[in-house]
Amino acid sequence: MIRISIIVLAIVSTAVVSGCSVFEFIGAGKQVMEDQMLIEKEADYSLEGKKVAVVIDTDLSVHYDHPGISNVIAEGVAGRIAMYAAGASVLHPTVVAQWQFETPQWSAMPTTDIAKALQVDVVIFIDLHSYSLTPPGNQWLWEGYCSASIGVIEAKSYEDDGFVDMYDISASFPKKISNLTREEASEATIERGLLAEFIKQTAWLFYMHEEPKHPDRYRPELDI
Helix, strand or coil: CHHHHHHHHHHHHHHHHHCCCHHHHHHHHHHHHHHCCEEEECCCCCCCCCEEEEEEEECHHHHHHCCCHHHHHHHHHHHHHHHHCCCCEECCHHHHHHHHHHCCCHHHCCHHHHHHHHCCCEEEEEEEEEEECCCCCCCCEECEEEEEEEEEEECCCCCCCCCCEEEEEEEEECCCCCCEECCCCCHHHHHHHHHHHHHHHHHHCCCCEEEECCCCCCCHHHCC
């Protein structure tokens, strides 16, 4: 009900700003509803019956500028998979983080050795490339962006090193709003929105879900 109300407000705002007629208003309404439409999609990689660990490797610059963000992302993805991926058993993120801390050279290990060391069937490997809340060189505007490569490691892979599947995920927040200043939104709001969008898109790879029919036009800030 809340989501529908916000969409209606967005339609009304569009109509008021453009000064459109009743017929144009109806057309604008249909367009907004189409843009916000969700469709059901199967998992890209099924985790049914698998014991799973989520491992994250973060670019040093991101780690320096946003300490702790890796743990938030790993915990968020692991939590969503544990909740929604039917038949999957997820290793607790704190166990994974502790193993990474106690194994400084883990990133140089053959991928299958990582899965075997964690005693899981599958490792979801998140290689976090970029994470920022403002555009390059401009600290006065909000423009959240996060990107990563997602690799799937199988303990019983025929090859000792490498991924059986690879995906690229990027998320931005907010969408459809440019030149959003620091006075118009808080850092916490932008960070929550960006993390929620990135974690959701990453976890979606591994279970049946509903996603935007038109991701380029979809506005996550209306999806409450």
